[in-house]
Amino acid sequence: MSAAVDLTPYALALSPAWRLNSQGVTIDGGARIDFKRYPFVPHIIDSRARKTTVIKSAQLGISIACILKALEGARTGGLRGILYGFPSDREVQDFSKARLAPILSQNAHVWGESIGDAESAGLRQIGNTFLYFRGIGQKGASPSKSLSVIKSIPIDWLFLDEADEMDDSRIDAVEHRLDGSLFPEQTSLSTPTLPEYGVDLAYKSSNQMTWHWQCPKCNGWTCLEDTYPDCIAEPIDGDAHYLCAKCRKPLEKVYGEWVAKRPEITDHLGYWVSQLCSPTKTANDILLAADEAIRRGRMREFYNQTLGRAYAEVEDQITESQLTALVRDEPRPINHEGPCAMGVDPGKPHWYEVRYRVSEVDAVQVARGKAETYEELSAIAKRYNVECGVMDQGYDPSAVARFVQEHPGWYGGLYVGQKKSDPDWDHRERMVKMGRTRTLDDAHNEILAKRISYYRKDEFWHDEFVPQMTNLKRATVENKVTGQREAVWVVTGGRKNDHLRHASAYAHLAMQRVGIAKKVQQAYSNARNEGRRVARPRSAMVM
Numbered sequence: 001m002s003a004a005v006d007l008t009p010y011a012l013a014l015s016p017a018w019r020l021n022s023q024g025v026t027i028d029g030g031a032r033i034d035f036k037r038y039p040f041v042p043h044i045i046d047s048r049a050r051k052t053t054v055i056k057s058a059q060l061g062i063s064i065a066c067i068l069k070a071l072e073g074a075r076t077g078g079l080r081g082i083l084y085g086f087p088s089d090r091e092v093q094d095f096s097k098a099r100l101a102p103i104l105s106q107n108a109h110v111w112g113e114s115i116g117d118a119e120s121a122g123l124r125q126i127g128n129t130f131l132y133f134r135g136i137g138q139k140g141a142s143p144s145k146s147l148s149v150i151k152s153i154p155i156d157w158l159f160l161d162e163a164d165e166m167d168d169s170r171i172d173a174v175e176h177r178l179d180g181s182l183f184p185e186q187t188s189l190s191t192p193t194l195p196e197y198g199v200d201l202a203y204k205s206s207n208q209m210t211w212h213w214q215c216p217k218c219n220g221w222t223c224l225e226d227t228y229p230d231c232i233a234e235p236i237d238g239d240a241h242y243l244c245a246k247c248r249k250p251l252e253k254v255y256g257e258w259v260a261k262r263p264e265i266t267d268h269l270g271y272w273v274s275q276l277c278s279p280t281k282t283a284n285d286i287l288l289a290a291d292e293a294i295r296r297g298r299m300r301e302f303y304n305q306t307l308g309r310a311y312a313e314v315e316d317q318i319t320e321s322q323l324t325a326l327v328r329d330e331p332r333p334i335n336h337e338g339p340c341a342m343g344v345d346p347g348k349p350h351w352y353e354v355r356y357r358v359s360e361v362d363a364v365q366v367a368r369g370k371a372e373t374y375e376e377l378s379a380i381a382k383r384y385n386v387e388c389g390v391m392d393q394g395y396d397p398s399a400v401a402r403f404v405q406e407h408p409g410w411y412g413g414l415y416v417g418q419k420k421s422d423p424d425w426d427h428r429e430r431m432v433k434m435g436r437t438r439t440l441d442d443a444h445n446e447i448l449a450k451r452i453s454y455y456r457k458d459e460f461w462h463d464e465f466v467p468q469m470t471n472l473k474r475a476t477v478e479n480k481v482t483g484q485r486e487a488v489w490v491v492t493g494g495r496k497n498d499h500l501r502h503a504s505a506y507a508h509l510a511m512q513r514v515g516i517a518k519k520v521q522q523a524y525s526n527a528r529n530e531g532r533r534v535a536r537p538r539s540a541m542v543m
Contacts, residue, residue, distance in 0.1 A: 016072040017042035026106050027064055028099070037279040040211045041065045043258050044271060045072070051268040053202040054189035057275040057308040062189055066159050067100065069187075073157055074126035075111055080181070081130045081155040085174060087165040089135035092122060096133055100124075136160065137170035139475075139488055156181040163188040164198035168491070192310040194473045197492040200310035206270025208261040211277055213253050220246025223259070224276035228307060229290075231276070232283045240283040242276075253277070274308030300476065316474040318447055320466050323454070326447070328364075332455035336366050338385025341514045343506025346395045350377055351468075351499035353507040354384045355452070356517040363452045363511055368465055368500065374403050381407065388513040390432060390506040404430045409513070413506050415439070423509060434509065440472065440489045443505035468500040 017035065021042075026032050035042050038061045044054065045065050056062040070082050086092050104111065104124070111126050124131040132153050155177050160166060178184035190199045212221040222245040224231045233243050233250075242251040258271070275281045286306065293302035303311035336356060341363075345351045354367035367384055371377045381389060386409070393400045393412035404410045411425070415436040423434040446452050454461075472489045491498050 015046050017045040023110050040273050045069045049269045052187040053206050053270045055192050055199050055203050055272040055308050058305050074129035077127050079129045079156040082157040083132045083155045084159040085134050085136040086161050087138040092133045092135050137167040139167050158186045160188045162190045164190040164193045191304050193475050194312050195310040203270040206268040207265040208270050209258045210272050211256050212259050213256040215244035218247040225274050240287050242283050275306045312473050318470050326453050328453050336384045337518050339387035339514050340384045341507050341510035342386040342389035343503040344391040345499040345502040351503045353503045355507050358520050361451050365454045388510040390510040437487050439505050443508040471498045472501050
């Protein structure tokens with residue numbers, strides 16, 4: 001097992017956590033910090049590494065631990081600045097007034113009189129170090145402000161509280177504030193959301209510490225997070241209780257240690273702690289929460305909030321097997337008589353998909369790939385007789401607008417917010433505006449419903465198409481302004497490579513303005529002339 005926190009007088013003098021404990025720091029309305037109830041917290045406060053990732057459940061004192069760590073870092077001096085980020089400005093205001101201000105005012109004997117206006121919420125000074133509290137930007141929300149107020153801040157330490165709820169691009173921008181530091185440290189803490197995303201993905205590249213309790217009966221060690229649900233004995237005549245993994249007797253949660261699964265990693269510390277370790281949640285509470293989640297169909301919330309585990313419903317992602325099930329054993333044609341629809345996600349290179357309609361709701365992908373130039377895209381559109389195309393206008397607005405004007409039937413595409421109900425086709429400006437979630441939902445459901453098929457697999461299928469089509473997952477986040485739960489699509493796996501997924505969504509959108517393919521109509525006519533009864537394909541042309 002790893003070494004426990006050293007409680008000798010010499011160690012206490014060097015340990016920020018036990019210094020705070022010995023000086024009687026109070027939090028949350030005057031309650032004194034109690035590391036006996038939360039024994040997993042001191043190590044998080046004391047640890048130092050270039051990168052730290054904490055996977056946590058709610059109400060475990062982890063956010064307070066990180067605030068205390070930031071205050072102690074400021075007290076010791078030598079830091080230019082510390083940035084503590086929340087998803088939104090509203091959370092900054094609430095935290096600063098309800099929690100930070102009381103901590104500072106009640107513990108002036110620990111950190112001195114902090115300099116800063118409590119009403120402004122965003123800036124404090126401890127010693128010579130400035131602490132900045134900022135809203136980074138919530139995932140799925142339209143940016144309400146520029147990041148210039150953050151870009152001008154020189155910092156050495158960065159804390160991202162509920163990182164999984166933050167917009168990825170804004171996190172990237174904020175992380176660059178550490179570029180000028182000689183001793184940068186970044187701590188990301190969050191309730192997890194999706195597998196292979198955010199803190200779940202980051203934790204997997206860390207030393208992967210879990211909290212182990214020691215059984216006083218047999219001296220064996222048990223990690224409740226790793227052994228759930230076997231770590232709980234369901235009640236027969238009495239209450240449920242936790243079990244020692246070794247002797248299988250009731251486990252008393254008195255003493256524990258952090259244990260690293262990958263101790264060779266020293267520059268990235270990872271912690272995982274859930275409500276299974278909570279001093280206020282019993283085994284009965286966990287079982288009741290599980291039963292309620294099953295009854296109400298809220299397994300995602302149970303896994304995320306209670307177990308501290310990433311979770312995704314089957315319908316919230318596309319898998320390789322689902323795509324493979326839609327493959328037809330025919331080689332892709334090098335051209336098509338059309339009419340076809342095309343979607344393009346431009347960039348370096350330009351990613352595209354071409355498809356034709358075989359019924360009101362069914363389509364066949366006839367081409368997929370990447371083009372290096374707009375001229376090459378034009379040639380592909382001509383070869384497949386593209387009647388309508390949608391090209392993302394966010395990457396290179398002027399070039400896309402020029403392409404659209406030069407090609408009849410084409411539209412620039414622009415995501416506007418998340419939930420917009422129906423695409424807004426502006427025929428004068430040759431622009432279509434659509435909600436990102438709604439557009440990706442429609443294309444996603446098309447695959448789940450098996451309304452599209454693909455020609456035979458090739459090298460591009462394995463190397464690019466499948467990885468990019470399976471690189472998005474649907475997450476539900478809370479809008480911090482409205483309090484409503486909203487769905488957003490996020491990139492997982494660490495590679496922000498989802499261009500073909502968007503190109504497919506744009507092609508699905510463009511198909512609204514394309515009629516049934518000529519060869520399908522001809523097949524109907526031939527069958528009718530031969531006296532065979534066939535259902536006429538219904539055109540879904542949108543005028």
